[in-house]
Amino acid sequence: MTLHAAPPDLLAAADVSRDEALDVIRTALHGADDGELFLERTESESLLFDDGRLKSAAYDSGEGFGLRVVSGETAGYAHANEISLQALRRAADGAGLAKQGRSGVQAEAPRATNQKLYDEVDPLAAPSFSDKIALLQEIDAYARGKDPRVVQVSAAIAGERRQVEILRADGRHVRDARPLVRLNVSVTVERDGRRESAGAGAGGRAGFETWIAPDRWRAQVDEALRQATTNLDAVDCPAGEMDVVLGPGWPGVLLHEAIGHGFEGDFHRKGSSAFTGMMGKRVAAPGVTVVDDGSIAGRRGSLNVDDEGTPTSRTVLIEDGIMVGLMHDRLSARQLDQRATGNGRRQSYAHLPMPRMTNTFMEGGDASLADMIASTRRGLYAVNFGGGQVDIVSGKFVFQCTEAYLIEDGRITAPVKGATLIGDGATALQGVEMIGDDFAFDPGIGVCGKAGQGVPVGIGQPSLKIRGLTVGGTAV
Template sequence: MTVAPAIPSLLDQSGVGAERARTILGEALSGADDGELFLERTESESLVFDDGRLKGASYDAGEGFGLRVVAGETAGYSHANEISDAALRRAADSAALAKRGHAGVTAEAPRATNQKLYGEDDPLASPAFAEKIALLQEIDAYARAADPRVVQVSASLSGERRDIEILRADGRLLRDVRPLVRLNVSVTVERDGRRESAGAGAGGRTGFETWITPDRWRAQTDEALRQALVNLDAVDCPAGEMDVVLGPGWPGVLLHEAVGHGFEGDFHRKGSSVFNGMMGRRVAAPGVTVVDDGAIAGRRGSLSIDDEGTPTGRTVLIEDGIMVGLMQDRLSARQLGMAATGNGRRQSYAHTPMPRMTNTFMEGGSHTLAEMIASTKRGLYAVNFGGGQVDITNGKFVFQCTEAYLIEDGKVTAPVRGATLIGDGATVMQNITMIGNDFAFDPGVGTCGKAGQGVPVGIGQPSLKISGLTVGGTAV
């Protein structure tokens, strides 16, 4: 593990200095309700090994800041890719236009914390570039040797180190160093002229040497190969309404998209969530408890502090089927008369913060997966998902299954291709009939998009049985 030595603040390195920045920010926020100066320096690296050779290698570095002034529901935001006195002054003058005619009192600052959920690892510093290439070559060779039907292998490594600083109105300068790594493996197999592909990946907030160990990369390679071989035997999926059993872990992406966004505070502030006005009322079947927790050490979606400086933590959204909470940034929390939950996130310094998920999951129950399968006369067992489309305002979704099987007379039978799940999140949550005792997180590959911004997230759930879900298929 390589950890970078302690370095001066980004403001000191730029020559501006923290005291000068405090003066500029203080003038901009005078009479405003809230705001902050967000600074960021990011380095990232990506390597792609495809078709037996290094196909791509990229390195990116950048820095900048964003200055926000909040007055009521209006936010003025200005950003630049240069951290200098002149750039800060121009940004402050521009953002401060949001408070014209407004006389507010600056909101109370986020509480202080010593929470540290990950180390200050530098994935770009270690291992060396040549060692990373050698690892990708080893993955390629391992996959090709595993089965004679393998005809194509693609493997990639990506890593980044993001240094962020947040200067608050009370003068506090908060700092967080955020490492992030990810491995992806894709395998294509061929039999009798038919080709099928599948992929798997893993990652987290740490360095490469800690996370991408031989047991992990072999497990991901084995998983990609297993799924590809399953797809060789897949038959066309029948369509219709049927019971669906979801596997644990990554299938929680359905929960994340179809339900999770509806619990973000800005949609409630604007009245556009399907769950508006449902606080304290039943929104899911008994036994369903859904949590967002950004304070799980090392997880992809975790943050020691959010992008406004609020410590992350555990926020219960649904408890035993009853809606009990929302994910909040500071603006939505203040407008709704609630507490900020540490969910104010932004893609980069060039973006304003908004309520976003971190690690969102459904807690486990008491049923076994075998019980769910045995209780299903005719249905679908969905193990892995690919892409999907969701309307956040009403929770309606269409998800593509990348690995699924028919359930016939209580037994898992043929794998199917072309299966899609169609429905709406509010109805699905009410139609959960069995909750598994096999809770699992996803392997650490999720990225959530909202309003043009992408942020890393975690997903998790146990196996679930859902009644009466519409399955789209390709069988005629």
């Protein structure tokens, strides 16, 4: 682990005193309901080794700020890619125009916290650039040496260190240094003229040392190779309504997309969620408990504080099938008379915060995967997913399976290709029949998009058996 001294205060580094910044913020927020100054500096590095050579290497750095003024339901926002007193004053003039819509309800400041979910490690500092290239070469050679059918290998590593600071008119100054790393491997295999590709990856909020240890990267290569070679034997997937068994871990992406966004506070404030008006009512089968928790140490979606300065926390959304909670930023919490849950997130200083998921997962049960398979006469065992589409208002979803198998008379049989799952989140939750005892998080590769903003997230679930989902297929 490579730690380094905490970087200087972003205001001080820009030769702006805290008193000068506070004077600007207090002037901008005078007469407003809420708001803050969000400062950010980011450094990132990525390397891609493809088809036996280093294909790209990139380093980026940048800094800037965003000043938000909230009055009622109106938010004025101004940002700049330089931190200076002149830029702050210009931003205050622009964002302050929102004050004409003031509600008169002054927002409480975020509560304080001492939680520390990750170290102030610098992923760009170690290993060295040459060692990273050597690692990628070693990954390439290992994958090609594992199986003679491998015809192409891609390996990539990416690291980021993001320093954020939040300054409020009451003088509270919150700082968070956020590391993030990721390793990805993709392999293509060929047999008798047929090619199949698959990928695997892992990452989290730590230094590279955690994720590039030989046992870790070899596990990713082995997993990508396993999926690719399995798909060489895949047959066309039949279509129709059938029971579906989902594997643990990454298949939680279906949960994330199909229902997760529907529990974000802004959609309820606007009345546009499929779950609007369902608080306290049954929205899922008994036994289904769904949680969003940004306070799990080291996880990709975790944060010490969100991008408004609120400490992250464990928020139960569904408990034993009953809807009990929502994810809130400060704006949706105030407008719905709730407490901010630490889910106010933004892609960068150039974006307004909004309610977003952190690590969203379904808790485990007591059923075994073997019993789920054995109890299924005709169905689909879906182990890995690719892309999908979801409509937040209706909850309808379509997901592509990248690894799936037929279940016939209680046994897993042939792998299939071209399988998609079609349905809606509420119906799928009601159709959960068995909840596995094998809960797992995803390996740490998720990115969630909403309103043009992407943020790192975590997902998880145990194996699940869901009755009567529509499966789209390619079999004639």
